Amino acid sequence: MKAIVQQRYGSPGVLRLQEVDKPAPAAHEVLVRVHAASVNARDWHVLRGDPYLARLAAPQMMGLRGPTRKIRGTDFAGRVEAVGSGVDRFRPGAEVYGDTGDVHGAFAEYVCVPAEQIEAKPANLSFAQAATMPLxxxxxxxxxxxxxxxxxxxxxxxxxxxxxxxxxxxxxxxxxxxxxxxxxxxxxxxxxxxxxxxxxxxxxxxxxxxxxxxxxxxxxxxxxxxxxxxxxxxxxxxxxxxxxxxxxxxxxxxxxxxxxxxxxxxxxxxxxxxxxxLPTPLSRELLAALRELAEAGMVSPVIDRTYKLDEVPEAIRYMEVEHARAKIVVTV
The missing domain is CATH 3.40.50.720 (NAD(P)-binding Rossmann-like Domain)
Structure with a gap:
């Protein structure tokens, strides 16, 4: 599969679109075919290894010389491709959205994520809109x-x-x-x-x-x-x-x-x-509550710009330099 890979810290120019192995869901995990992902401030923090203190405080994401997790991106929306053992809430074909948390990996064609970190996509939102919401x-x-x-x-x-x-x-x-x-x-x-x-x-x-x-x-x-x-x-x-x-x-x-x-x-x-x-929130309850707000028309995502997967470096550069409004989406 295609994915945006980061081997070392630096500017958006260090990111590369590469072919990597397609992941397989382990027990209690779900494999999702990503249709859209969104860019967050933490993407460029990890991209640059910024600040240095975070390299010590968050070793699950950031090593001293390069990121621990090589594929960037956390928020996503897509369709369930397969489920691991112990997962009974989702079936292949289900439309979902979620947050990979410290694992990252959403800037890719497929992502594996624990079932507890995804929820049914708001029915009235597109994949692009839903991908803006998790974090x-x-x-x-x-x-x-x-x-x-x-x-x-x-x-x-x-x-x-x-x-x-x-x-x-x-x-x-x-x-x-x-x-x-x-x-x-x-x-x-x-x-x-x-x-x-x-x-x-x-x-x-x-x-x-x-x-x-x-x-x-x-x-x-x-x-x-x-x-x-x-x-x-x-x-x-x-x-x-x-x-x-x-x-x-x-x-x-x-x-x-x-x-x-x-x-x-x-x-x-x-x-x-x-x-x-405020700690970084990550729970299915929050995703479910957001879905209810969206479906009730009380919350509507705002998208500034949309980029393709191979344009992720430019998407992050735009967020960092141009002070983007609302959310930036990556379509896959």
Missing amino acids: AGSTALSGLRDLAQLRDGQHVLINGASGGVGTFAVQIGKALGATVTAVCSTRNVDLARSLGADHVVDYTTHDFVRLGRRYDVLLDLVGNRSLGDLRRALAPGGTLVLSGGGTSRGRPGLVGPMGLLIGAQVMARVARERILV
Whole structure:
């Protein structure tokens, strides 16, 4: 089969489309014929080995000199090709979507994934649309519903509202009954409003910290503000949820966005506000909940651009350099 392979760290130019062995499902695994996959920030983090600290903290993905897993890509949607022993929820031909997690391997014609990491594809979505949802949608849903426990009538601010996670977070915030303030650039103001944002702050002309408004929940997806700034935007007893963000955009840094997350974990022990770091979510329950939201018309994926499998290097380059809006999809 054809797959996008990475042997060493570097720019998107190190990626190669190669012929590799087609995987076979082990016990409790499902082999999926990939129809679409999507690009995430973690793809270029692993591509560049960025930050250096992650090479020690996440050895299941990143070795010291090159990635542990050679085929890139995590989010996918496709049809079940075969199932391993112990799998009774899916049959060949079933339309599914999911997240390979630390195993990666979705930028390929076929991928093997544990059955617990896939779910039936939303019936009203195309494969391309469904492929955008696993990581970005799960991050937004887990961060707002589960971690922040966002409730009806509360006010939430989404910093980075036009990105992959942000576009889902705006919609999920509205689905949970909150008043949503989206922070984005001028070119994305209309997009944020179209997704249901009640208020939009254009960060090129206004600083949400200095506007004087306070929020019950603040979901930071960018990592470009200090903890002090973010805390000042919270209402008394409010909740700050941090979810990665940031890139060295070139040579890898030592700590990168992990510095903010580490600082947050220290500050959380003494701060009056709730300061929470969102782990990478991965569960069938989240995928099932996203499917229900999509089929109810409460969440609709937004796709910026679509690339073919052999164009994955250009897709990642576009995400890294051009500040893509919403999601980038790879069709297989």
